[in-house]
Amino acid sequence: xxxxxxxxxxxxDAALWVGLSSALGSRSSQxxxxxxxxxxxxxxxxxxxxxxxxVTNHADSDPCAPLRLVRQAxxxxxxxxxxxxxxxxxxxxxxxxxxxxxxxxxSTPDRLAMAITQVAEGGAFYDAPAASVLHGAEDAxxxxxxxxxxxxxxxxxxxxxTYTGGHAERVTHLAIRLAHSALLEDxxxxxxxxxxxxxxxxxxxxxxxxxxxxxxxxxxxxxRVLNTHPILGERIVAPLGFPECVRNVIRHHHERWDGDGxxxxxxxxxxxxxxxxxxxxxxxxxxxxxRPYRMPVTFEEAVSEVVLHAGKQFDPDLALLAQEVFLNAxxxxxxx
Amino acid sequence: MTNDPAKVLVVxxxxxxxxxxxxxxxxxxxxxGEAANGQEALDQLASGDWDACILDLAMxxxxxxxxxxxxRDESRLNDLVVVVLSATSTPxxxxxxxxxxxxxxxxxPFSPAAVAGIIQELIDLSPDERDKxxxxxxxxxxxxxxxxxxxx
Numbered sequence: 001x002x003x004x005x006x007x008x009x010x011x012x013d014a015a016l017w018v019g020l021s022s023a024l025g026s027r028s029s030q031x032x033x034x035x036x037x038x039x040x041x042x043x044x045x046x047x048x049x050x051x052x053x054x055v056t057n058h059a060d061s062d063p064c065a066p067l068r069l070v071r072q073a074x075x076x077x078x079x080x081x082x083x084x085x086x087x088x089x090x091x092x093x094x095x096x097x098x099x100x101x102x103x104x105x106x107s108t109p110d111r112l113a114m115a116i117t118q119v120a121e122g123g124a125f126y127d128a129p130a131a132s133v134l135h136g137a138e139d140a141x142x143x144x145x146x147x148x149x150x151x152x153x154x155x156x157x158x159x160x161x162t163y164t165g166g167h168a169e170r171v172t173h174l175a176i177r178l179a180h181s182a183l184l185e186d187x188x189x190x191x192x193x194x195x196x197x198x199x200x201x202x203x204x205x206x207x208x209x210x211x212x213x214x215x216x217x218x219x220x221x222x223x224r225v226l227n228t229h230p231i232l233g234e235r236i237v238a239p240l241g242f243p244e245c246v247r248n249v250i251r252h253h254h255e256r257w258d259g260d261g262x263x264x265x266x267x268x269x270x271x272x273x274x275x276x277x278x279x280x281x282x283x284x285x286x287x288x289x290x291r292p293y294r295m296p297v298t299f300e301e302a303v304s305e306v307v308l309h310a311g312k313q314f315d316p317d318l319a320l321l322a323q324e325v326f327l328n329a330x331x332x333x334x335x336x
Numbered sequence: 337m338t339n340d341p342a343k344v345l346v347v348x349x350x351x352x353x354x355x356x357x358x359x360x361x362x363x364x365x366x367x368x369g370e371a372a373n374g375q376e377a378l379d380q381l382a383s384g385d386w387d388a389c390i391l392d393l394a395m396x397x398x399x400x401x402x403x404x405x406x407x408r409d410e411s412r413l414n415d416l417v418v419v420v421l422s423a424t425s426t427p428x429x430x431x432x433x434x435x436x437x438x439x440x441x442x443x444x445p446f447s448p449a450a451v452a453g454i455i456q457e458l459i460d461l462s463p464d465e466r467d468k469x470x471x472x473x474x475x476x477x478x479x480x481x482x483x484x485x486x487x488x
Contacts, residue, residue, distance in 0.1 A: 018476060018479060018480055019480065021476065022473070022476045022477060022480060025440065025469075025473045025476065108443050109443070110442060110443040110445075110446055111443075113450075114446065114447045114450070117447060117450050118447070206447060206448055206449070207449075208363075208449045221359065221362050221363050222363065224359050224362075225359045225360060225363050228355065228356045228359060228448075231352045231355070231356060232356065232448070235352075235445055236445070263352075263355075
């Protein structure tokens with residue numbers, strides 16, 4: 001059951017307090033608003049506080065001053081920054097300090113509640129527009145900085161999922177190599193396709209950490225909750241205006257050629273090309289990575305394993321192509 | 337309050353939302369059912385012993401607001417916990433739902449893992465406490481609207 005969240009609110013005004021309590025209305029919470037705070041006070045109250053909300057004002061001569069205070073008190077991972085406007089300097093400094101969440105004032109109460117809840121539970125939350133602000137990209141599509149937005153989102157996920165260090169970048173590299181050789185009509189190499197590869201697991205942001213980082217095997221229900229991440233991911237990127245290939249990779253990268261995958265149990269070429277191609281790269285990287293529950297296999301063994309499962313888990317043509325691309329082995333061409 | 341698992345009906349025309357919310361409730365040890373529109377929800381709620389209902393407001397045929405009005409007319413369902421879902425979060429919308437008798441209002445996108453906690457907390461309250469909380473939230477939302485605030 002959700003327990004009470006204790007919040008220390010620094011800066012801000014009555015309107016924000018009303019908004020905050022309303023946002024958390026259904027979660028029991030206690031909001032402390034001190035008149036004036038010194039480092040000593042902060043360190044002393046830290047033990048009784050779950051989340052510190054710091055409201056920064058870009059009109060101040062030094063908007064980040066209160067943030068440095070929370071950092072000195074060692075509270076940065078438990079801090080939610082509520083920033084006024086699209087203030088790039090504050091965003092950069094705040095994220096550089098390793099604060100737990102960054103949200104722009106003007107976000108809906110529910111998003112704020114989500115950020116606070118995530119941080120209270122030890123997670124992180126970066127408002128998508130805020131994350132792109134950091135990388136100087138306010139509109140993912142308009143100014144061609146889709147990759148910056150995608151990287152920011154992907155790195156938000158890495159903070160949460162301890163087993164996947166560097167996985168997104170590695171798998172993207174493999175999948176792009178395969179895309180360059182495959183030249184599928186709906187998976188032509190492009191920045192958008194790369195963004196899709198990088199963001200394939202972004203839906204895991206919505207999966208409880210107790211499931212993501214569980215060292216033992218998952219129960220049936222836990223497994224089914226984990227398997228909703230492609231659906232959640234598609235919803236997370238939907239408002240950002242990414243092209244279709246991005247949504248296809250995110251939603252369908254766990255489908256299988258034989259129709260036994262998820263979430264939509266698509267079969268064969270019903271599965272978008274970008275997702276068919278990506279699932280091969282994804283499996284190779286998973287097999288060659290160190291995981292707590294098994295030993296990694298060599299790259300060559302992983303590719304052979306993919307070929308072994310061609311026509312079952314993987315697109316048979318793409319599996320053979322992967323063998324050629326990654327192991328430089330000739331493809332056995334069928335006689336026409 | 338009993339020790340039986342809470343029984344929650346998830347009502348949304350979007351099957352993805354039903355799946356995601358339903359699974360997160362199951363993970364929290366609750367029993368769940370699904371309905372794809374307001375009428376289906378009313379039919380299911382009429383039979384069976386439900387503790388709570390998560391109700392999407394925008395649905396084809398009988399929408400959530402209509403269903404909410406009808407189920408509040410059923411005295412047998414007075415103790416049912418109702419959480420409404422919507423894609424917009426204007427205070428006016430929240431006020432409308434809470435006036436009719438919703439206990440909480442969630443705006444999409446919401447954290448699916450948090451829903452079970454919200455439901456459990458509401459179920460654990462007595463009907464009187466629940467109604468008291470609903471009225472105090474209604475006051476706050478009305479205050480927000482008076483201040484002209486649609487967002488935080």
